[in-house]
Amino acid sequence: METSPTAATIAGERVPDARALRADALAQARRGLILDAARTAFFELGLEGASMREIARRAGYTPGAIYSYFASKEEVYAALLGESLLRLNAHVAAAPDDGNAADRVRSKAGAFFDFYSDNPRDLDLGFYLFQGVRPLGLTRDLDAQLNAQLRAALQPAADALAEFGLDAASAEVEITALFAQMVGLLLLIHTGRIRIFRQQAPQLLRRYLDQLTERLQRR
Amino acid sequence: METSPTAATIAGERVPDARALRADALAQARRGLILDAARTAFFELGLEGASMREIARRAGYTPGAIYSYFASKEEVYAALLGESLLRLNAHVAAAPDDGNAADRVRSKAGAFFDFYSDNPRDLDLGFYLFQGVRPLGLTRDLDAQLNAQLRAALQPAADALAEFGLDAASAEVEITALFAQMVGLLLLIHTGRIRIFRQQAPQLLRRYLDQLTERLQRR
Amino acid sequence: METSPTAATIAGERVPDARALRADALAQARRGLILDAARTAFFELGLEGASMREIARRAGYTPGAIYSYFASKEEVYAALLGESLLRLNAHVAAAPDDGNAADRVRSKAGAFFDFYSDNPRDLDLGFYLFQGVRPLGLTRDLDAQLNAQLRAALQPAADALAEFGLDAASAEVEITALFAQMVGLLLLIHTGRIRIFRQQAPQLLRRYLDQLTERLQRR
Amino acid sequence: METSPTAATIAGERVPDARALRADALAQARRGLILDAARTAFFELGLEGASMREIARRAGYTPGAIYSYFASKEEVYAALLGESLLRLNAHVAAAPDDGNAADRVRSKAGAFFDFYSDNPRDLDLGFYLFQGVRPLGLTRDLDAQLNAQLRAALQPAADALAEFGLDAASAEVEITALFAQMVGLLLLIHTGRIRIFRQQAPQLLRRYLDQLTERLQRR
DNA sequence: CATGAATGAGAGTTCATTCAT
């Protein structure tokens, strides 16, 4: 049996030594730098402009180097979306959760909505990979993980809804309807189509939430 | 005085004869065939795959020939979208408008929803051109016209809402909220995200409409 | 022996009848209309913009129709050049030929120069077809004829030079040198390169002509 | 402290090592090969024939590869012209500058003339980019630089003229007139039009220069 | 790990020209 000069083996499991650990940490850091470059490229130039070349240029790499860290462009975008969902979750978590249940629904759902309303590129990102049109090069695992992150961002609002005494199934119905309403409004803002109806999205969301909480209280 | 074998003249105006009319009709027909090819290409291959080359290939033409009928790729897509909106409007118009106001809202909004639910590629089409992301080569006129077609498809539902005695402004609010809800649900279906919440979109729409009409009746 | 219904034959030569003559005249007229369209297209849009399509469009024809009158695009341009040379000759002929020989040289050479100086597109035209680079689709005859037209435009100046008592050979030398000088200056104007030397072409031509006539008088 | 195997650092500045230098040199060499291919393509096929495809083919590349070395077709042509002007300047510099001022004018102007007379494709090149007809994609800087190179090639002749005691303005007039004469003669040779006048260009230039120097000496 | 070079496929578009009707 051969022993790698940089790794030991315990009970058949490879045990990374210090050098390997450091290398790993460095690799993670460089991956992060590439993602930063990808994000700024995407945010400034949009989907069309953020080519692998451009991302590499901004990261200070040559195009080929990116492929040491990401297998494809899709994977870069998936990583970008993952990071976006992290920021979304952080934003929702930071929203105040004092007051009664109705206040909390408004606060948490509003935070979700505002995040995308204020950061339209994050919305683009979500649409890009969540769209069924294109054949996504994502693994099932990665897809499931991104789904879970998205669902998590709605959980605080779902929890607040649950406080109205809804059973699990009903809570799920409500959170889905709310999610659909928000997605619809965001899309209308995003595409500029809301002007057709001369309405403003934030008021419409508030109105929806008011009716929702009122209805739940009436039960 | 000589008479052209192919055209007559009345009061100085050229009057198209049978031959010209037939030629025109043929040209329209060929335009239609190209559009058919474009639609199937787009529906099967999506945005990326439906190149002018591919469209030409399917229509049995060389790439250059397409440009006798459409000035650019954007124009092909615009024509496709226009035709899609015509079908949408026809579908909505065909929905029964008997029963009371609540029935009519359900019928007309349901027809709108079902059209896109049953024809997801038409939804893609709508998103393609209605998306702010990419620089559309559409004229303002064309854009406005497409907008108007979209709005028209919602008008029957809006009319039914008006029968509840809503003033114009309130009706506009309601139709916008309804539109957002439908768009959101369609997107969730379309991207497969609705499974996250283990719900089914049609029920959710019916629920939304029930609450809406109930609320309006309570006023 | 068959007799054409529209032509008679005398001594083996076909004799056009009245109908054929009229058809010919019409064809010539239509050829002229196409040339007018070609000229305005070329003058407004330059070489790149004046496509056969564009010329046909301006002439009120479809592209294919042009080929009933001209065998190729080169031939259209050759005809355009022929017409341009006719205008050049007319312009030179119209220049005053009073005064002494020196005055006449100045007048006639000046007219030649001014024509091209004032009509840069005619210069383009000349360069286009007189250039050795591209394979011209011109017949030898046509080429020779265009050459003769160009030479004719210089003849008035050559005649004036001859009055100084030059022999034929010397006159030829002088007119060639003068032609070269004019062509050179026109090119410098045309390409904007004369600014490199901060000079103005017309003064330079006058200076050249003054030195020339002075030198000839000194003989 | 780790030392990269391929780069050293002095005072924080990256110092290119042997490997980087060699890579650079190779890149330059490949750029040169592409330029060679472009030149032969242009010389054999003229402007129309020397497409990027053809240039790539001759250089043994795929079309896309060219764009690693030149940003556009215009840039290829600009580089070609720049290199042509370098050769022109070298040729003029190599011309003997012994003898008196008149000899030197003849030598230096003759070298300029002969360069283009012997290399007609270089003349084409000059005309291509110096022509006002087509919209050149050159930056102002590049254009100015090429202008300067052209002017520099005339400077030796201008210097020789100055020795006749001309003031700056007069020297400028003379060099411009000389330049125009040369350009005109070159064009006549190039287009074959000089045969119209049955003259030979070199003799005409010599004659021009003789008259010029004689006139200056007479002052 | 990173480079630099190159691939290969493909994009949209334009054009002179041909030809059956």
Next chain:
DNA sequence: GATGAATGAACTCTCATTCAT
């Protein structure tokens, strides 16, 4: 003579990706 349709070849340029070094 003229049309209208279509061809076919060409154009410049972009991109994700690969791979020897």
